[in-house]
Amino acid sequence: MKSLSRSQYILDNMRNAMQPNSHASRRISAVAMAVALSSPLAAATPDERAKALEARMTPEEQQALVHGIMALPIVPGTVMPPDAIPGAGYVPGVPRLGIPALKETDASLGVSYVSGMRKDGATALPSAALMGATWNPDLLREGGAMIGGEARAKGFNVLLAGGVNLVRDPRNGRNFEYFGEDPLHSGILAGAAVTGVQSAGVISTVKHFAVNAQETGRQILNSKIGEAAARESDLLAFEIAIERGQPGAVMCAYNRVNGDYSCENAELLDRTLKRDWGYPGFVMSDWGAVHGVEAAIAGLDQQSGAQLDKQVWFGAPLKQKVASDPAYAARLRDMNRRILRSMIAANVIDNPPVKAAIDFEKNAAVARRVADEGIVLLRNRGVLPLVAGARSIAVIGGYADTGVLSGGGSSQVAEEGGPAAVIPMGGEGPFAFLRSAYFHKSPPLAAIRARAKGAAVTFNDGSYVADAARTAARADVAIVFATQWMMEGYDVADLGLPNGQDALIEAVAQANPNTIVVLQTGGPVLMPWLDKTAAVVEAWYPGARGGDAIAAVLFGEVNPSGKLPVTFPASYDQLPRPRIPGWDTIDKSFDGTGNEGKLLDVDYDIEGSDVGYRWFARKGEKPLFPFGHGLSYTDFRFGDLKLSGGNSLTARFTVTNSGKVAGKEVAQAYLLSGPQGTTRRLIGFAKVDLKPGESKVVTITADPRLLAQWDKPRHGWRLNGGRYAIGVGGSSADLPLTGEAVVAPRTIAP
Ligand code: BGC
Numbered sequence: 001m002k003s004l005s006r007s008q009y010i011l012d013n014m015r016n017a018m019q020p021n022s023h024a025s026r027r028i029s030a031v032a033m034a035v036a037l038s039s040p041l042a043a044a045t046p047d048e049r050a051k052a053l054e055a056r057m058t059p060e061e062q063q064a065l066v067h068g069i070m071a072l073p074i075v076p077g078t079v080m081p082p083d084a085i086p087g088a089g090y091v092p093g094v095p096r097l098g099i100p101a102l103k104e105t106d107a108s109l110g111v112s113y114v115s116g117m118r119k120d121g122a123t124a125l126p127s128a129a130l131m132g133a134t135w136n137p138d139l140l141r142e143g144g145a146m147i148g149g150e151a152r153a154k155g156f157n158v159l160l161a162g163g164v165n166l167v168r169d170p171r172n173g174r175n176f177e178y179f180g181e182d183p184l185h186s187g188i189l190a191g192a193a194v195t196g197v198q199s200a201g202v203i204s205t206v207k208h209f210a211v212n213a214q215e216t217g218r219q220i221l222n223s224k225i226g227e228a229a230a231r232e233s234d235l236l237a238f239e240i241a242i243e244r245g246q247p248g249a250v251m252c253a254y255n256r257v258n259g260d261y262s263c264e265n266a267e268l269l270d271r272t273l274k275r276d277w278g279y280p281g282f283v284m285s286d287w288g289a290v291h292g293v294e295a296a297i298a299g300l301d302q303q304s305g306a307q308l309d310k311q312v313w314f315g316a317p318l319k320q321k322v323a324s325d326p327a328y329a330a331r332l333r334d335m336n337r338r339i340l341r342s343m344i345a346a347n348v349i350d351n352p353p354v355k356a357a358i359d360f361e362k363n364a365a366v367a368r369r370v371a372d373e374g375i376v377l378l379r380n381r382g383v384l385p386l387v388a389g390a391r392s393i394a395v396i397g398g399y400a401d402t403g404v405l406s407g408g409g410s411s412q413v414a415e416e417g418g419p420a421a422v423i424p425m426g427g428e429g430p431f432a433f434l435r436s437a438y439f440h441k442s443p444p445l446a447a448i449r450a451r452a453k454g455a456a457v458t459f460n461d462g463s464y465v466a467d468a469a470r471t472a473a474r475a476d477v478a479i480v481f482a483t484q485w486m487m488e489g490y491d492v493a494d495l496g497l498p499n500g501q502d503a504l505i506e507a508v509a510q511a512n513p514n515t516i517v518v519l520q521t522g523g524p525v526l527m528p529w530l531d532k533t534a535a536v537v538e539a540w541y542p543g544a545r546g547g548d549a550i551a552a553v554l555f556g557e558v559n560p561s562g563k564l565p566v567t568f569p570a571s572y573d574q575l576p577r578p579r580i581p582g583w584d585t586i587d588k589s590f591d592g593t594g595n596e597g598k599l600l601d602v603d604y605d606i607e608g609s610d611v612g613y614r615w616f617a618r619k620g621e622k623p624l625f626p627f628g629h630g631l632s633y634t635d636f637r638f639g640d641l642k643l644s645g646g647n648s649l650t651a652r653f654t655v656t657n658s659g660k661v662a663g664k665e666v667a668q669a670y671l672l673s674g675p676q677g678t679t680r681r682l683i684g685f686a687k688v689d690l691k692p693g694e695s696k697v698v699t700i701t702a703d704p705r706l707l708a709q710w711d712k713p714r715h716g717w718r719l720n721g722g723r724y725a726i727g728v729g730g731s732s733a734d735l736p737l738t739g740e741a742v743v744a745p746r747t748i749a750p
Pocket of ligand 1: 106207286410
């Protein structure tokens, strides 16, 4: 039997009591009725409660919740309210009605450090790219709960997490904040992360809605994309993340989509999000992304960081509109209801955050588990795992003696006491201080030393290539640590490793055939030296215990199970856009002040919904490393595929660990062809933990939207009936099992 909450029970009884001849009408007492009506529990659902609360608000109070400030005193003109916590944002509440202020902090990887302005540290999860590489929603739920718990313990009730833009360009400076290039994979993982955050009693966002696929000129970027292409790719990632995670808020983006700014885009906010998907929460703007009061009519519910915009549009201008235009008046009520609904649903009214001590050791262990599952072994010519036999190991470069790299910008997290090192990356202007690479206090060198019992471990910082090569030549094994720093607001100029690190790796690999390269990058890089290396490990930005996680993988203490959530291209001409649009012509500074009056059109219909590996499949291009790729220290065998069709498509198969050590495999199922022709599309995945010799049966049922096409004239999904072929295996390019099934035609509402 479904268990009823107390308030639901009271309401149900009330409803029964209203039926003229019901027994309940005789049973329920007038006292119970009075209690039910006056108690805050009277309205059982968040919608009902929000509606009742909104009805009690004065016009002034209704203005309060719809705009907030960036809660950082460094922004000129900012007056910090006495109860504000330095962080991303503050929206005043309505104390008279028990509505608390919204206290907002970034972001998806933990409670952000805001350049030390709050002077308290937090636990850094690995980058979202690494989290994407885990392919493990349960783990991300745990990670979300951990960072949500820290946000709450610091007094915040909103965490601006849930970055779910698809990786359309490997150079996008925020790729480290996103899960990958596939909508199903990103949607499932983001949904899980959001569920975790909100389980801690904190509202989470998903962001940046939508098609914010490059940072270069993000304020003047106009993402041009057809309706079907968007629905089948970037929007589908949001749709799935929202269905699964039920985030309290959706953050719209800086860029325009098909001509209209995301935050005043009625097609995106009103039609797609609110009407088609029935989204009940609120849309908050990105900071400095609102350009007029009309955004309210298009579907924006809250102006964030309003002092960054030209005007506090949702202040006096909205008030004026509300006084003269019923459409605005109706919207203001709806805006308030939506915000209140999310506050109630996430429990921030009934159970407000209480400042509390944080168990950083325990939380770092969560970050470590995520890192363990998201580090990807890209190549291994037998050198890994390192065995106790090596007498000497040369560790080279990448600040491996200091810590592990993290990505910059609003999502930057640092530990208690501050980061291990802050390296200024150069730049001018008021935001130049943000251009600093932070290293977390988890040095790989110490972690390697702790495990390399009996071996001499030497460190060379890699500044001088010839010297590093000589150090490598004298050792049994050389481990080169290479870094690519990325930051919000800037794309990387190219996919080479900066500061001559490609030459360093080349020389070290030349000097020592047992060269292992450990990459800490935001996303894909080119590897001109690949063939000369013995092994390559992609560690992304591995978070608070990254150094330990890297060493654990190198020494086989952890069997790598990460799989690429993005395609690593072999060259620029394989990409839909070999050069970053606007790179050579526009002002690339953080705030892009020199771009006033300019517009940067980017045509995403080149690839359309064929993002990443789908583009490579369409073009017949062979990448450097395919989507879904990742090696293990054991072997897996796939067998016994059984497919069934009908209303959707279900694949059943077995995965066997045929090797000698325990390990985890990510079983992936792809659509290969259907009545529309050939394609490649992830339709499901499962991470399976197997002891040596063990087999498990995996069942994957495709979400029918993944077999369908978006039908613009009919405004819905159209699934053509016919034969569908799928492939199953351990990577998008390694599908040992294939089969076909007949699927019935159907249409699916948007
Ligand atoms: C970023 C958002 C972030 C916000 C608040 C913006 O610049 O795009 O992701 O949540 O700032 O710090």
